[in-house]
Amino acid sequence: MLKSFIEVSPESDFPILNLPYGIFSTQENSNPRVGTRLGDFIIDLAFLDEQKLFDQQYGFFVDTSLNRFMSMGREVWQRIRQRLTELLSEGGDTVWEEAMRMRALIPAGDVQMHLPVVIGDYTDFYASREHATNVGIMFRGKENALMPNWLHLPVGYHGRASSVVLSGTDVIRPRGQVAVKGSPPEFISSRQLDFELEMGFFIGTGNPLSEPISIENAHEHIFGMVLLNDWSARDIQAWEYQPLGPFLAKNFATSISPWVVTMDALEPFRVQGPHQDPAPLPYLKSDSPSGYDITLEVTLQSAAMDDAQTISCSNMKHLYWSMEQMLAHHTVTGCNMRTGDLCGTGTISGKIEDSFGSLLELTWRGEKPIQLPGGEERKFLQDGDTVVMKGYCQGDGYRVGFGEVTGKIFPAK
Numbered sequence: 001m002l003k004s005f006i007e008v009s010p011e012s013d014f015p016i017l018n019l020p021y022g023i024f025s026t027q028e029n030s031n032p033r034v035g036t037r038l039g040d041f042i043i044d045l046a047f048l049d050e051q052k053l054f055d056q057q058y059g060f061f062v063d064t065s066l067n068r069f070m071s072m073g074r075e076v077w078q079r080i081r082q083r084l085t086e087l088l089s090e091g092g093d094t095v096w097e098e099a100m101r102m103r104a105l106i107p108a109g110d111v112q113m114h115l116p117v118v119i120g121d122y123t124d125f126y127a128s129r130e131h132a133t134n135v136g137i138m139f140r141g142k143e144n145a146l147m148p149n150w151l152h153l154p155v156g157y158h159g160r161a162s163s164v165v166l167s168g169t170d171v172i173r174p175r176g177q178v179a180v181k182g183s184p185p186e187f188i189s190s191r192q193l194d195f196e197l198e199m200g201f202f203i204g205t206g207n208p209l210s211e212p213i214s215i216e217n218a219h220e221h222i223f224g225m226v227l228l229n230d231w232s233a234r235d236i237q238a239w240e241y242q243p244l245g246p247f248l249a250k251n252f253a254t255s256i257s258p259w260v261v262t263m264d265a266l267e268p269f270r271v272q273g274p275h276q277d278p279a280p281l282p283y284l285k286s287d288s289p290s291g292y293d294i295t296l297e298v299t300l301q302s303a304a305m306d307d308a309q310t311i312s313c314s315n316m317k318h319l320y321w322s323m324e325q326m327l328a329h330h331t332v333t334g335c336n337m338r339t340g341d342l343c344g345t346g347t348i349s350g351k352i353e354d355s356f357g358s359l360l361e362l363t364w365r366g367e368k369p370i371q372l373p374g375g376e377e378r379k380f381l382q383d384g385d386t387v388v389m390k391g392y393c394q395g396d397g398y399r400v401g402f403g404e405v406t407g408k409i410f411p412a413k
């Protein structure tokens with residue numbers, strides 16, 4: 001197995017087989033710039049580029065976002081990944097001088113992370129059959145759980161890019177209209193604030209207007225993935241969502257993890273997705289395995305708790321619709337995707353209760369509250385609650401992971 005000259009624990013999310021990309025700054029150099037992560041170190045790629053350690057000087061590693069790098073396309077992504085692997089692998093330390101390594105390697109605790117991508121557009125899908133079924137049963141009853149379109153296309157809506165925030169950003173409880181039975185609606189602080197366990201994927205290279213991305217080519221347009229928490233106000237959502245879908249219930253905050261894990265790092269963890277019956281229309285049909293075996297976990301910690309409690313364990317492989325299908329569907333009209341666009345998969349729920357990816361499902365809309373140590377219980381999120389999501393692919397003796405996306409709830413303003 002490929003190893004680095006830097007010691008990395010088998011439980012670390014960031015062995016040399018990962019090499020994700022992010023934007024960081026340090027106290028000594030406050031310019032946000034591109035880095036990768038290896039074990040407990042950040043590697044300053046702007047410095048490596050300046051020292052001419054790549055095959056050419058790329059220039060885009062000094063940028064404050066990954067966008068220019070992402071727009072270069074797969075061939076450049078792979079060339080840089082290969083060179084980084086060379087420089088950082090066992091024996092690679094002979095290729096560059098110790099003085100350089102001292103400058104390039106920064107302890108992870110000494111950096112501040114920034115939003116990695118300038119996000120032009122954000123689209124959120126609804127690709128988990130289990131999640132769609134659960135929500136459908138709660139809102140419309142068992143007979144009408146899945147809408148007639150659901151098994152034929154990946155349902156999605158255009159979300160809000162401006163409020164996509166980095167992990168660790170405070171989440172302020174939103175206010176809005178909610179329905180009151182038999183009376184006019186009320187304007188309140190949401191009483192049903194929720195999280196949604198999702199994965200996000202970033203578009204590397206886009207497509208020109210009116211030229212759809214085919215299902216066969218979809219994969220090479222995707223730069224990489226992050227953990228995504230699509231915070232949701234269920235009471236606002238229930239009143240506003242018909243007929244155009246969610247609006248204010250989802251536009252106040254969407255949190256993402258700081259490290260973008262590349263599709264090349266995730267390649268060994270591709271698996272066959274669920275069998276699709278009825279067969280999708282030809283523009284959505286693909287025979288290549290397009291699911292990913294990514295273990296996902298959600299923890300909740302209230303202000304009163306000493307430790308976080310795990311409340312859900314799910315896996316990306318449960319998703320019915322693949323990212324390739326989402327992208328082919330998104331662009332089939334000729335809609336143009338652009339570098340840096342973000343797509344969310346939708347809440348990733350598994351079949352069993354412990355694997356549901358939202359409180360709405362875990363507590364069955366508040367009917368079955370979650371019991372927390374210390375006697376507290378939760379139907380929905382309270383002020384002071386912290387939600388942490390983690391994700392990783394388990395290899396043989398190593399992990400390729402995403403780190404975490406965390407957010408704490410603060411009172412409405």
Ligand code: MN
Pocket residue numbers: 124125196198230344346347
């Ligand atoms: Mn969502």
